[in-house]
Amino acid sequence: MNHLKRLLAMTTTGFTLIACGSTMTIPEMPVAVKVPAGHALSMLAVGTGELSYECRVKANTTVTYEWLFTGPKAVLTERNGKVIGKYYGGPTWESDDGSKVTGKQVATAPGTATAIPLQLVKTNPSIGQGSMADISYIQRLNTVGGLAPAESCNADNIGAVKTVKYQADYLFYKAV
Numbered sequence: 001m002n003h004l005k006r007l008l009a010m011t012t013t014g015f016t017l018i019a020c021g022s023t024m025t026i027p028e029m030p031v032a033v034k035v036p037a038g039h040a041l042s043m044l045a046v047g048t049g050e051l052s053y054e055c056r057v058k059a060n061t062t063v064t065y066e067w068l069f070t071g072p073k074a075v076l077t078e079r080n081g082k083v084i085g086k087y088y089g090g091p092t093w094e095s096d097d098g099s100k101v102t103g104k105q106v107a108t109a110p111g112t113a114t115a116i117p118l119q120l121v122k123t124n125p126s127i128g129q130g131s132m133a134d135i136s137y138i139q140r141l142n143t144v145g146g147l148a149p150a151e152s153c154n155a156d157n158i159g160a161v162k163t164v165k166y167q168a169d170y171l172f173y174k175a176v
Helices: none
Strands: 009-011 015-018 039-055 065-077 083-088 093-095 100-110 119-124 135-145 161-175
Touching: 039 083, 039 135, 083 119, 100 135
Parallel strands: none
Antiparallel strands: 009 015, 039 065, 039 161, 065 083, 083 093, 093 100, 100 119, 119 135, 135 161
């Protein structure tokens, strides 16, 4: 937990998160992505990478096409840039210490007009001992980029795969 003992300036939302031991201040956010009472902030990571989209026929149609999200591939770092893990399809957040957690989205809230939504994920039981052990919820905040490609998705490029750059802050919570 030594990586939690530092000052984390999160200028994109205008607040400062100070980690002193196991106490952290939770930022303001939309109600939809707030973590339920009984959980405390345990760790913060910055995810930087790519989101993949595939051009497909839209569900329940035969002639409408859309870019469908197929998965993430990102590096998780501390604010100082030190790599601490990765984020990939599943969704899975995996620490460099070998522990990992998967989960399911339970809520979203709009991000900016040019970014993917904010997100709340309820996790499944963690795998391994380490920083991801006993994580109960994960929030995705301060999103930048990641929206589906702007180029056309149609019958001529069905099956095409495109990646888009994104960045987000991931806040990890444990039950108290």
